[in-house]
Amino acid sequence: MQPEYLPFPALLCSVLSISRQHYEVTLDPGRALLSWRKLRPRSVKGRTRAGICLTRVLHRARGLAKSFSRQITSGSVTVPLTEIVSVEEAEIDGKYCNSMKWQHMCKPHAFTVRYIKRMKKHRWRCGEVTFWCSEEQMCCHWLQALNDALNQQTHRPKHLLVYINPYGGCKKGKQIYEKKVAPLFSAAGIAADVVVTEYANHARDNLYDVNLEKYDGIVCVGGDGMFSEVLHGLIGRVQKDSHIDHNNPSACLSRCSIRIGIVPAGSTDCVCYATVGINDPVTSALHIILGDCQPLDVCSIHHKKNFLKYSVSLLGYGFYGDVLKGSENNRWLGPARYDFSGFKTFLTHHWYEGTVSFQPAKWVIGSPRDNKPCTSGCHVCRQSSKQLQELQKEQNCRFEHSEEEWTTIKGKFMAINAVSLSCACPRSPKGLSPAAHLADGSADLILVRKCSRLNFLRHLIRHTSKKDQFEFPFVEVYRVKNFQFTPKHFEEYDTESTDIGNVSKKNFAQICTDHPSCVCSHVNSSWNCDGETLDQTAIEMRVHCRLIHLFARGIEDAPLTDDSNPSKILPME
Numbered sequence: 359m360q361p362e363y364l365p366f367p368a369l370l371c372s373v374l375s376i377s378r379q380h381y382e383v384t385l386d387p388g389r390a391l392l393s394w395r396k397l398r399p400r401s402v403k404g405r406t407r408a409g410i411c412l413t414r415v416l417h418r419a420r421g422l423a424k425s426f427s428r429q430i431t432s433g434s435v436t437v438p439l440t441e442i443v444s445v446e447e448a449e450i451d452g453k454y455c456n457s458m459k460w461q462h463m464c465k466p467h468a469f470t471v472r473y474i475k476r477m478k479k480h481r482w483r484c485g486e487v488t489f490w491c492s493e494e495q496m497c498c499h500w501l502q503a504l505n506d507a508l509n510q511q512t513h514r515p516k517h518l519l520v521y522i523n524p525y526g527g528c529k530k531g532k533q534i535y536e537k538k539v540a541p542l543f544s545a546a547g548i549a550a551d552v553v554v555t556e557y558a559n560h561a562r563d564n565l566y567d568v569n570l571e572k573y574d575g576i577v578c579v580g581g582d583g584m585f586s587e588v589l590h591g592l593i594g595r596v597q598k599d600s601h602i603d604h605n606n607p608s609a610c611l612s613r614c615s616i617r618i619g620i621v622p623a624g625s626t627d628c629v630c631y632a633t634v635g636i637n638d639p640v641t642s643a644l645h646i647i648l649g650d651c652q653p654l655d656v657c658s659i660h661h662k663k664n665f666l667k668y669s670v671s672l673l674g675y676g677f678y679g680d681v682l683k684g685s686e687n688n689r690w691l692g693p694a695r696y697d698f699s700g701f702k703t704f705l706t707h708h709w710y711e712g713t714v715s716f717q718p719a720k721w722v723i724g725s726p727r728d729n730k731p732c733t734s735g736c737h738v739c740r741q742s743s744k745q746l747q748e749l750q751k752e753q754n755c756r757f758e759h760s761e762e763e764w765t766t767i768k769g770k771f772m773a774i775n776a777v778s779l780s781c782a783c784p785r786s787p788k789g790l791s792p793a794a795h796l797a798d799g800s801a802d803l804i805l806v807r808k809c810s811r812l813n814f815l816r817h818l819i820r821h822t823s824k825k826d827q828f829e830f831p832f833v834e835v836y837r838v839k840n841f842q843f844t845p846k847h848f849e850e851y852d853t854e855s856t857d858i859g860n861v862s863k864k865n866f867a868q869i870c871t872d873h874p875s876c877v878c879s880h881v882n883s884s885w886n887c888d889g890e891t892l893d894q895t896a897i898e899m900r901v902h903c904r905l906i907h908l909f910a911r912g913i914e915d916a917p918l919t920d921d922s923n924p925s926k927i928l929p930m931e
């Protein structure tokens with residue numbers, strides 16, 4: 359039975375000073391809150407003759423916590439302990455020491471608390487407040503109590519492995535890390551081993567050798583391509599350690615428990631944007647420091663029995679495949695290479711023939727057009743993944759191989775896109791599939807059939823507004839657990855050869871030489887897999903529910919404060 363009065367955790371309440379004004383400061387470990395409210399001079403007098411300090415360690419934690427929360431109304435600030443970034447003894451600023459206020463004291467004692475401040479559009483910043491105490495003992499007492507509270511948050515990382523791509527996006531990865539992220543990590547007491555990559559796939563290869571047990575997380579500084587590299591290194595490493603053959607398309611992959619943090623410094627940054635709500639390095643660093651955890655679906659892509667790649671953002675054939683191909687020679691343009699290539703690709707207006715087959719994700723409780731985006735602590739993800747787990751248990755793992763209900767669509771397509779998250783990014787803040795879910799075990803398969811240039815433009819423009827981009831007769835969207843694609847010309851030239859892709863490419867080259875005026879070079883597009891071109895066009899894809907975890911929490915429903923009013927943090931109740 360629960361005792362009525364608990365000796366611990368104890369409420370700590372003192373009158374401390376902030377910028378020479380008196381505040382009642384309360385640490386309530388029971389409710390995991392730190393709050394402070396300004397006191398009127400009269401109430402300060404009533405509390406302490408010295409006018410500066412009074413510590414009350416209140417043992418009646420529960421009842422008194424309630425009465426305190428009622429007192430603290432407007433003008434007060436309340437910060438959940440889970441949102442405190444760091445607590446440290448304050449650096450004493452000369453201007454305070456020399457001020458009249460403190461001259462009578464031999465040594466002022468103060469501590470600084472850094473905490474999360476929510477700004478507009480899911481941006482986080484670090485708020486800072488310095489509390490002044492009249493006695494050293496009181497300062498130590500507060501520091502001890504706050505640090506104890508932080509130490510209880512065992513999900514926070516202590517040691518990170520950081521990979522920086524110095525060439526991603528605008529080539530500012532190193533600078534972003536050093537100026538914006540490293541100081542926050544060090545303030546939060548996080549040790550980081552930093553690797554600045556020297557070549558493509560350096561991070562991926564390194565992850566096969568590194569002692570992962572030393573680390574609480576991996577951070578990548580770069581774009582979606584860099585994240586993909588780290589993802590391949592980590593998933594590959596975990597499968598290798600668990601003796602799982604990734605070439606088997608129906609293998610049940612081992613989940614990766616170590617979390618990945620993304621500090622955005624790339625061209626698209628859609629994984630970061632879609633999981634945090636913004637591509638802002640400081641916001642990402644703060645999510646990492648707090649030890650957020652967001653499970654994420656990952657798609658595996660195979661050609662026959664050969665593993666090709668994993669994908670978490672966009673797996674796109676046709677338009678986005680061509681945009682990527684066209685952008686590769688213009689890397690020097692930085693992020694603008696995609697817009698330039700996008701414009702050119704739009705003008706060329708190619709369509710491609712092929713067959714798409716897929717199995718619907720029957721367990722999901724959402725649908726791609728239900729207008730219910732994935733949010734922090736998403737109920738759809740929780741419920742859907744739970745139902746998937748039950749289904750898998752029921753069918754005794756045969757579920758993944760079941761042959762039931764394949765839907766086959768043969769046609770001419772402008773674009774075939776599969777996304778396991780929304781793909782929201784600065785270019786399209788709601789993304790390619792606004793209601794896709796981060797961790798429901800499904801992907802949204804979007805088919806854009808051959809249409810006029812004007813119609814395709816209308817569809818593209820919808821990605822930049824709130825209007826439904828699927829509301830066209832030539833666009834279809836399905837929530838799937840897997841799909842297969844075979845280009846038409848792959849079928850025609852399919853042979854029993856083991857290297858079918860090469861054979862068909864060879865045949866096309868032949869045809870094109872024979873008919874120089876034809877458009878054979880455009881019969882097939884290529885797949886854009888998270889910003890990398892796949893070698894094969896005939897592929898199969900499968901979603902792995904919650905295969906990895908990120909230092910993120912999904913997109914919070916509504917920001918609680920805005921830039922103009924950062925001091926009102928949270929209502930008390």
Ligand SMILES: CCCCCCCCCCCCC/C=C/[C@@H](O)[C@H](COP(=O)(O)O)NC(=O)CCCCCCCCCCCCCCC
Nearest residue numbers: 581582583624625626627628671672696700704786888889
């Ligand atoms: C008319 C304006 C239409 C704007 C349509 C914007 C849709 C944007 C959807 C973006 C989805 C992004 C999915 C993420 C993919 C990334 O994994 C991947 C790799 O990223 P990384 O380089 O950071 O490593 N990024 C990409 O493949 C880049 C895709 C970007 C596509 C931009 C397309 C711009 C299209 C412009 C068409 C202009 C038509 C104008 C006609 C007058």
Ligand SMILES: Nc1ncnc2c1ncn2[C@@H]1O[C@H](COP(=O)(O)OP(=O)(O)O)[C@@H](O)[C@H]1O
Nearest residue numbers: 526527555556557558580581582583584624625
């Ligand atoms: N040191 C390096 N030199 C060259 N390429 C690298 C290096 N480090 C990483 N890469 C590769 O650069 C590609 C693009 O990186 P990314 O950070 O996603 O930038 P962007 O968003 O501009 O494409 C990734 O595929 C990654 O493998």
Ligand SMILES: [Ca+2]
Nearest residue numbers: 655778795800
């Ligand atoms: Ca998903």
